[in-house]
Amino acid sequence: MESPRDRKYFARKKVCRFCTESIEMNYKNIDTLSRYITDRKKIVPKRNSGLCARCQRQLATEIKRARFMALLPYTVLH
Amino acid sequence: MAVKPRYYETLYIIRPDIKEEELAKIEQRLHDALAAHEGEIIRFDKWAQRELAYEILDYNRGTYYIIIFKSLPGAVAELERHLRFYNTDVLRFMTVSITEAAANKEKAAQENKAAEESSTPEAAAPSETAPSETAPSETAPSEAAPAEAAPEPEQETKPESEPATAEPTEGGAN
Numbered sequence: 001m002e003s004p005r006d007r008k009y010f011a012r013k014k015v016c017r018f019c020t021e022s023i024e025m026n027y028k029n030i031d032t033l034s035r036y037i038t039d040r041k042k043i044v045p046k047r048n049s050g051l052c053a054r055c056q057r058q059l060a061t062e063i064k065r066a067r068f069m070a071l072l073p074y075t076v077l078h
Numbered sequence: 079m080a081v082k083p084r085y086y087e088t089l090y091i092i093r094p095d096i097k098e099e100e101l102a103k104i105e106q107r108l109h110d111a112l113a114a115h116e117g118e119i120i121r122f123d124k125w126a127q128r129e130l131a132y133e134i135l136d137y138n139r140g141t142y143y144i145i146i147f148k149s150l151p152g153a154v155a156e157l158e159r160h161l162r163f164y165n166t167d168v169l170r171f172m173t174v175s176i177t178e179a180a181a182n183k184e185k186a187a188q189e190n191k192a193a194e195e196s197s198t199p200e201a202a203a204p205s206e207t208a209p210s211e212t213a214p215s216e217t218a219p220s221e222a223a224p225a226e227a228a229p230e231p232e233q234e235t236k237p238e239s240e241p242a243t244a245e246p247t248e249g250g251a252n
Contacts, residue, residue: 028089064082069089069170070130070140
């Protein structure tokens with residue numbers, strides 16, 4: 001069932017990068033994680049990251065771990 | 079039901095201007111703590127020396143050390159107690175439990191490294207003895223030395239953490 005409203009946008013199907021590619025999500029892998037933080041160092045929301053729910057949760061955990069170990073900043077104001 | 083041993087990974091940050099004998103003392107103590115709880119150490123070495131993302135105890139740099147081990151859950155509290163004891167030298171520490179698969183991968187990597195070491199001792203030796211910090215404190219220097227040379231998957235992704243030759247004291251000045 002498609003309402004006229006849906007047709008206004010062309011929605012590209014999002015695929016979770018961590019599920020489809022074999023990238024290891026790990027708090028020590030800062031290069032990967034830093035792709036998912038904004039320039040104000042916030043965690044990118046799921047609607048922008050395009051990750052599946054499970055990967056997004058895992059991502060948040062790993063980013064928080066990296067922050068605690070001073071591998072990633074909490075904020076730009078440090 | 080008996081408690082099963084699990085796999086853990088501890089990462090801790092040492093202040094950059096630490097003296098070598100103090101560093102050795104800490105490492106010895108951590109080794110003893112794990113040995114006392116029948117922990118099996120899979121990997122114990124320097125992970126990186128890098129800029130901290132934010133200041134901790136007025137330090138902007140730190141040396142990261144990693145321990146991967148298998149032990150009963152009780153050993154973790156004990157290990158962390160020892161890390162907390164050196165809270166002026168150990169800036170941060172964190173233990174996470176890891177999967178057996180991850181631990182086995184690590185174990186295989188360590189064994190490969192050891193095998194490489196024994197097969198080409200001459201090739202590895204000269205470059206490894208040059209940096210001054212490789213020598214002192216590791217309980218297994220022969221294993222610890224090639225850690226800087228062997229291309230670890232994690233280190234590949236972060237080239238800025240590679241320069242193992244950098245003196246720890248240089249960063250501590252600021």
